[in-house]
Amino acid sequence: MKWFTLAAASLTAAFAGPVETGLEKRFTETVQPFLATYCVSCHSGSAPAAQLNFKGYSTLADVVKDHPRWALVAERLKAGDMPPKPMKHPEPAANKRVIDWVEAVRHHEARKNAGDPGIVLARRLSNAEYNYAVRDLTGVDIRPTREFPVDPANPEGFDNTGESLAMSPALLNKYLQAAREVGNHLVLTPNGIDFAPHPMLVETDREKYAIQRIVNFYLQQPTDYATYFEAAWRYKHRVILGEPAATLASLTLAPPAPPAPSA
Structure with missing residues (x-):
């Protein structure tokens, strides 16, 4: 070829x-x-x-x-x-x-000039592309370009072309600030690094992050709330139900006892 x-x-x-x-x-x-x-x-x-x-x-x-x-x-x-x-x-x-x-x-x-596309300009990521890239890399929707200028469009109306996505000194400073913002979300964990949905600047931010991880863990569990509400009700009325020695664990795991036969 x-x-x-x-x-x-x-x-x-x-x-x-x-x-x-x-x-x-x-x-x-x-x-x-x-x-x-x-x-x-x-x-x-x-x-x-x-x-x-x-x-x-x-x-x-x-x-x-x-x-x-x-x-x-x-x-x-x-x-x-x-x-x-x-x-x-x-x-x-x-x-x-x-x-x-x-x-x-x-x-x-x-x-x-057949087959020659002409000059292909190097371009930066558009604001949307940069946001998506940061989200894919960190797992957090930080959207660091929210303070960026709006991407200009070329005469044809596209905002993702080389001639429209130029880099200016002022915009470069915006990118440096965006990188610092993403870095502020960085968390050191026992297994490496992670990114929090909020900036990690003070100790209370770490506590908030840890609590949120616990909450997220339980939110991800396939919990049947009806079972737990029933167990709580049975535990509260365990004496009347003839199960004075019952515990929450036993009531949650065991099926309800059949009603006693009437005299």
Whole structure:
């Protein structure tokens, strides 16, 4: 597979040179004279129409850098909107040659860059991702980014892209504070470390943590409260029930005694 990729890259590089040379030649011999005849009179100078100065495009590379605008030029030429009336209009064949050239440039660039995603920006975690990561690592929903600025969105509306998730010095300080906050939840245990749902800053915090662990232990037990309430009631009335020596343990574990037969 690797040799195939290398071969494809070599072929692409081999054909790119002649194709670009041909496009450059067509730009010089066809496109530039067309622009000089029909476009430059309005689209040049210090205040060009539509802020489009065709004199700024002297090579194929200049066009490639600003291809979205040239795609718009091709669309306007296809629609017959440019040049505007009453300006002199080009012959349909000349118009088509320029349109074909713009499309040829687009197809060439698409083939040349096929499979290349472009620059992939390094990015930080979004606020939500950071909160989830801390929760997964500690087992506690600390949400350390609640004091962070809201994540900005890019023009498409996504807030998890490299261009929107930049890191500033002020935000870096926020991350350091968040790390300290997570560290404040750290608890040393006989078996290693754990994280409390509240900061562990003073001794009473440790007591609160220990009590909560006990409570959580009992909350996790499959307790049938009806059985215990019945045992408590039977223990309270054990004499009347004919079980004066009964204990809570025996009443909880043993089934209730059958009622004594009536005389």
